[in-house]
Amino acid sequence: MRGFVFRCVTCMVLLQATLAYGTPASPFSFGVIAKQLKATTGEATVRNAIAESDADNLAFVVASGVKAVDEPCTDTVYKNRRALLDSAKNGLIVSVTASDWAQCVNVKNRSIASERMNRLRDLFFTDEFSLGDSKIPLIRQSTMPQFRMYGENMRWRINDVMFATINLPSNNNNYLNAAGRNSEFEDRQIANTDWLKRLFLTAKIGKLDGIVLFCDGNPFVPAEHSSFFSSGNKREGYANIRRQIMTFAAKFQGRILIVHSDQDAHQISAPRNIDWHGNIGTFRADTPWRKISVDAALPQLFSATNPALSAQTAHR
Numbered sequence: 535m536r537g538f539v540f541r542c543v544t545c546m547v548l549l550q551a552t553l554a555y556g557t558p559a560s561p562f563s564f565g566v567i568a569k570q571l572k573a574t575t576g577e578a579t580v581r582n583a584i585a586e587s588d589a590d591n592l593a594f595v596v597a598s599g600v601k602a603v604d605e606p607c608t609d610t611v612y613k614n615r616r617a618l619l620d621s622a623k624n625g626l627i628v629s630v631t632a633s634d635w636a637q638c639v640n641v642k643n644r645s646i647a648s649e650r651m652n653r654l655r656d657l658f659f660t661d662e663f664s665l666g667d668s669k670i671p672l673i674r675q676s677t678m679p680q681f682r683m684y685g686e687n688m689r690w691r692i693n694d695v696m697f698a699t700i701n702l703p704s705n706n707n708n709y710l711n712a713a714g715r716n717s718e719f720e721d722r723q724i725a726n727t728d729w730l731k732r733l734f735l736t737a738k739i740g741k742l743d744g745i746v747l748f749c750d751g752n753p754f755v756p757a758e759h760s761s762f763f764s765s766g767n768k769r770e771g772y773a774n775i776r777r778q779i780m781t782f783a784a785k786f787q788g789r790i791l792i793v794h795s796d797q798d799a800h801q802i803s804a805p806r807n808i809d810w811h812g813n814i815g816t817f818r819a820d821t822p823w824r825k826i827s828v829d830a831a832l833p834q835l836f837s838a839t840n841p842a843l844s845a846q847t848a849h850r
Contacts, residue, residue, distance in 0.1 A: 559693035561829035565595040565624070565841075566819040569631050569750070569795035570602040580618060583823040586841060588623040590825065593692055594670050595624045596699075596748050598795040598819055599631030600654070607638035607650050612657050616665070625670035628658050630686045631750040631795055632703035647708065648718050652683075659685030675729050684725045689733060694743040695828055695835075698733050700726055700775075704751035704796045707771030719771070726775060734782040744789040744828070744835050752796040753779065754816050783814050789835045791815045793826070808838050 565587040570576030580597070587595050600615045601607075619626055635651040659676070663669035676685035689698035701722060709719045737745050753772035783790050790813060797818075808815040817826070817838055826838045 559830055561827060561831070562593045562692060563591070563825055563827040564697075565590065565592050565823050565825050566748070566793055567595060567597040567823045568819045568821040569598040569633065569797065570605075571797065571821065573602045573605040576602040576605065577615070577618065579822050580615075584618070584622045584626075587823055587825075590841065592624050592825070594664065594668070594690075594697075595622060595626045595666070595823075596793070597626055597628050598748075599750065600628060600634045600658070603633035603637055605633075607635070607646065609653065609657075612654065616657055620665040622666035623668065624666050625664040625668040626666035627664045627670065627672070627688070627690075627699065627748075628686075629699045629748040629750070629795075630654060630658075630701055630703075632705045632708070636703035636705050636708040651686075655683065655685050659688070664690075675725065681725045681728065684722070684729070687725065687729045689736075691742075692828075694740075694830075695746065696733065696737055696740075696742055696744070697746045697748070698729075699748045700729060702726070702749040702751045702753060702772065702775065702794075704794075704798065706769075707751055707775075709769055709771035711769065723774065727778060730775070730778050730782075734786070737786065737788070742788055743830060744791065745786075746791045746793060746826075746836075747779075748793050750795050752794040752816055752818070753792065754811075754814070779814065783812065786813065789813050789815065791817065791826075791836050793817050793819055795819055806840070808834070808836060810834060 567580060567583045567587070570580060584595075597619055600619075601611055605611055619628065635654055636647045638646050638650045640646050659674065663671055670690055672688040672690050674685045675681045675687035676683065684701070686701050687699060689696060691697065707719065708722075710716050733745065751772060753776045755772070779790065779792075791808065792815065794816065795818065806820070808817045815834065815836065823841065824838055825841050826836055828836060
């Protein structure tokens with residue numbers, strides 16, 4: 535009897551030790567479907583990317599935007615694209631882009647950005663789970679009363695890595711270089727600043743290995759095209775966000791990866807792999823989709839591949 539009790543106590547001690555110290559997290563991968571560039575090919579490209587990513591062993595997929603810039607900003611387009619994205623077998627999260635809302639105009643060529651963003655929130659960013667068959671539980675910024683509008687900002691976690699979307703449109707963060715207050719920009723800036731603060735605090739308290747931010751615009755634009763705070767005579771719309779990320783990164787032991795879809799002319803020559811500067815990496819997801827692996831054994835935690843090229847290599 536004593537021997538049995540001793541063995542039980544020993545097992546409990548070993549179990550507690552395992553729970554306390556944990557075991558090495560298994561590597562995993564996720565996919566990023568690139569932003570649609572043309573209406574003529576956009577939907578077909580997304581459909582194929584969904585089929586290919588469904589066939590892969592992925593933890594989840596992020597879709598960069600809903601539509602191409604030359605597609606109309608109508609409810610019909612939004613609803614059709616939601617149905618397509620929701621057909622994915624993987625859990626699928628939408629990271630909103632400028633072409634979805636910030637670049638929308640009416641028949642008089644006047645901006646309808648705020649109205650269209652609100653409509654997108656109603657159609658895409660209210661549920662507690664992702665789109666797709668494999669539902670990913672999400673925590674939205676809109677659960678906080680003071681930021682109840684911003685359901686497009688959401689986070690989720692796998693092992694010791696936090697993932698989050700943040701609404702940073704590629705048209706200079708939708709900063710309007712005109713007289714008067716940029717109310718949409720200023721209000722969203724407050725929400726984004728608070729969102730990042732909470733993300734970074736959660737990562738610090740949890741001693742996480744990494745943070746992945748999904749956004750449209752690249753907040754770390756090349757120095758030769760923009761100074762730290764301005765770009766020509768136009769205010770640089772990402773300055774505050776960039777400074778906030780850099781301040782946190784200086785105190786963070788892990789890696790911060792920013793996955794963006796900025797297709798501006800000066801970005802076309804951006805590295806095809808992750809561009810690291812210290813512990814901050816930026817990566818542009820090009821068409822049709824890209825695969826990013828997370829492995830604690832890697833020196834930089836993350837690695838990116840082009841599934842199409844990998845398939846071609848495998849068939850040689």
